[in-house]
Amino acid sequence: MHTHTSTHRGRILTRTAAGIAALGLLGFGLTGPAQAMTAPYSVPGAASTTSPEDEATDSGEQDIDDAVFNWSVNDESTGGSYFGGCNFLAAGEAGDSGMARIWTDKDAGTLFKTNKDGNFTDGNVSIVKENGKYSTFQSRCETGDGALVNGKVNAEAENNHTGDSVRITNGKGTVDPETNSASIQWKGSWTFAYYGGMTYWTISDPKLEVENGKGTITGTYSGFGADMDDLSIWKKLKARDGTIVELQNGSVDISDKGFEFTPDFLGVKTGADGRNLQTPKTAENKSWWGAMPQDWIDFNLETGQDSYWYTTAGAKTSIQPRKTTNDLEVTYSQPVDDPDDGDHTENPDDNPKEPGKPGDDGKDDDDKKSAGDGSATLYWSLNREANGGAFFGGCNFLSAGKAKDSGSARVWPSGGGGFYKSKSGNVTIQKPTGSTFKEASWDSRCLDADGEAVSTSRKDSWTQSRVAIKDGEVSETDSGVSVQWKGSFTVAFYGGMTYWSATDPKLEVDSSGKGRLVADLSGYGADMFDSSKWVTLKPESITMANFENIDLDALLDDGHITATPDYLGVKYDNKGKSGSSGSAVGGADENASAQAKKTGENSDYWGAFPQDFIDFQHKTGQYSYWFTSDGARDPYKPAQPMTISLGDYEPGAGDYAPGAGSGAPGQNVAGGGGQPGTGQAGVGGAGAGNGAGAGAGKGADGKKSEKNGDIDDETVFAQEAEEARAASELPIRAWIVMGTGLAVAIVAGFGIRSGIRRHIGLDPSDLV
Incomplete structure (x- = not known):
């Protein structure tokens, strides 16, 4: 049953939607360690979720x-x-x-x-x-x-x-x-x-x-x-x-x-x-x-x-x-004492006073234009980089729920290993298959709409995956509108080597249309120069997106809006300081410590996510993936449009251009090892790059995409990936081509730097 709150606009619907040890036993072996982690639940016969x-x-x-x-x-x-x-x-x-x-x-x-x-x-x-x-x-x-x-x-x-x-x-x-x-x-x-x-x-x-x-x-x-x-x-x-x-x-x-x-x-x-x-x-x-x-x-x-x-x-x-x-x-499903089955289409008598339907007498024109039931759904991809190919680990991707602790910077194991979820509570990860959005899966997390694996070197290559969070509680006052969602989602880079989670996002929009999306961010911190570091980060209330102007009339009257968060032209002040010891973009440590200067060449995609959001990413190791850093992936970093729907409206796969929110239409994006101005692959492809292969290609900025054979990657994990490749005695190109196969398996099994350097083997007598 809906709760109606009268306002100067006429109607606002407010809904609450909450979102065995050393069995030193029987001589069978001895106790060993175990780390608790969250497993996804997809079970036959479980209470179904509804719209x-x-x-x-x-x-x-x-x-x-x-x-x-x-x-x-x-x-x-x-x-x-x-x-x-x-x-x-x-x-x-x-x-x-x-x-x-x-x-x-x-x-x-x-x-x-x-x-x-x-x-x-x-x-x-x-x-x-x-x-x-x-x-x-x-x-x-x-x-x-x-x-x-x-x-x-x-x-x-x-x-x-x-x-x-x-x-x-x-x-x-x-x-x-x-x-x-x-x-x-x-x-x-x-x-x-x-x-x-x-x-x-x-x-x-x-x-x-x-x-x-x-x-x-x-x-x-x-x-x-x-x-x-x-x-x-x-x-x-x-x-x-x-x-x-x-x-x-x-x-x-x-x-x-x-x-x-x-x-x-x-x-x-x-x-x-x-x-x-x-x-x-x-x-x-x-x-x-x-x-x-x-x-x-x-x-x-x-x-x-x-x-x-x-x-x-x-x-x-x-x-x-x-x-x-x-x-x-x-x-669980509908409470047993609720006479309303909640379906306002099959049985109209369930809710004869629903606005805009027969029997809605006594409402003014504004109310009749209102769309939706007051329960909001948020759709957002964050940016293309969060859904794109990665230099190591296969791809970057979204996961529903708050991912459990992996205990170290490592690629998530095959099948997701209990880390990955496509659905958790109110949160679903969706991705297009052809022109239709469907629930994502572990197997599809790195595939684009055509079923092809995403790449760092192919133009406009990203999965277009998005977070969909339902049951947002909408409230309106004279000073503006707020929407509160309950639920969490996780953003995993490098196949899971670095990840963080956002919980209970809230959209706040004042009467002038200025707004922001805040959430509690948590996750795990890592350090490029100390692979043993893996720190649980305390939750912080962080601004994930700012909006200069949100059309409240469209949201409340039409029942949905799509708005692009501020990014283009936004300056990031390096208050959080870099996680690296370097001081300049493109330094020897390959970890950008400051936003690049705006130039005529990068102006179409130059900008940054909110200040406190990037400051938080200093701790996760994803720092420079959220602002322009003079890297080959810069065109993929701008924020993607966000849709808020109060009713049945759901943006389709064709509603956003492939490069939406990422610069000028048709902009050519070259990845690591790609040829500038062509967007053609330079790794494991037809060999049509400028110095085809990972070693000598150029990025979007025209600079060499690699230094001394290392991929031009600004995150804390470039060094980890490179050491794993070197230890395998396989060529760089082979590692990149096998990024989602053997390379990932080796990394997942051996634990990157520290794992490679130690002998793998267990003597049960040591496990007391």
Whole structure:
């Protein structure tokens, strides 16, 4: 049901839319590190999302009866193990194996539950892979793409965990978006099987209680006890109630469609007297150091898995980083007590007073012109560089939600590795396929509208991907209009080697039309000159875009506007100072430290994003990608147009010119290694460049695109990429051509500079 607020304009619609450790057990191996990360959720049968006009609800407490619980717990619970192949999740309460042994397919129906198709399902509970398919006994140790995780105990190794998640449907209870409170009970069980099933236990009937954004999930623990040092021990444990999840260090924003949060682990201390003690917090392990709730750990002192649930000794290449918690997601559809099905087209009687429709008597002409239901959707690509080819890692791209911590500057693993999401809550990443925008995917993230991989050397090459955030709450006063969205998206450069996230963007426009888009920015900081540096950045309120003039009449009367954020002609004052030691653009360190001078040659695309936005990017390592720096990618940096829609209007793939917001129409853009004035590729192409190949081409500024064989790249990661290439003893050209194949695989597996310099291998006896 809509809330109507009378104003001098006549009508404004305001809607609230919220957006296992060293199992020093059974001699199977020892505890290793694990880092908590968020996994994407795309699950069959989950509560579906709907368009903004389908989601109007009464404010305050609402009854729900279809809540869906999604949680992959942590990466260790679906990771390769020292023995038994892998750790995995199973639906239902596991039966008694009678001893510590590896499960087999013959145990179906007795030890573990499946349906007639062999899927891990039991009542309301299913185990689902990251690609949305059900997990089975045969696929339990495989990623969604079919890659085996067996024996992979290096948290930095590619495909070292499956990412499977627990899905529980039909949760019943209440939610209150206004106070960020909820009470939801689910019925069902799931089992943690570690070391192929040699040790396992179960959680049943989780109940969530949240008040003012803080809370817990409680449930019942059951299972079987074992002893690493005495394999003859096997006993059924007495079931007990306890805390499954704590949400005290963070908070949750509850919307009328669902919410997502990271359960407490990081920074949590435990005094558990297990086989292995919690290791002290250090500079090296602080990004994954912590513990599960004490009840959880106390119960696992009896299962033998105690130290798999808190940080013990081990480096980032052990299992330790895989122990941290992944995001937990709850979704639900229309509250059961809302008589309005929210669909104002199939049943007009649902809302006979909708403006501009029959039965809307008593409204003036201005109101009849109004479009939309007061729930705003934001569409924005940021700039072409954020969606373009990259000198290393394949491409730069957008991801829905707040990406989890990778623990170091490295290319995201194949399939996204739980970092990438195309959809999260109110946020969807869309990209054109032909002329139609569709939800993006990991496989399509680096493809243009024609299905061709984007390139740094081909003119106007970018994916045209955009962030779409629905359910913005629109408010109008005499002083202007504001729109508040709930949700996050992530901007990943270099295939994920550097990334940051924007949360809860808000558009503020005063009565004169001057506006700005602000959001809480967070992410991870890196340093070109110290590859060991990887710092969690505290959230900051940052201006992402400024607007000189937004047409409020068009927004409120026509129901949508498209406006280009200020960039062209904007000067950036180098107050944040560069992350590099250099002092001049194009210096030996290849990290621009100041905005280039405006010239006749660069005037069509000279400018900058907002001051505080660029200052923030000093910390992420993306500093010079957001202003003109005399680099070959300068023409791709200007801000792209942003669309705000209050109703059904959605900009199509043909609404923006390929170079919109990036300079003069038809402007020729040469990438690294391309020939000036032609835009032709100079790398791995037909050889039609000025000194074809990466080594001698020229960029858009007519200067050499490389210095001494290094790509002319202004980010902190040029040096990292170059060292990885050199270490491989492959030619530069081959590395570039293989940027999305072998090169990425090598980088993802070895961890760039530091990984190349150390011996890769694990001795389980070292992982105490």
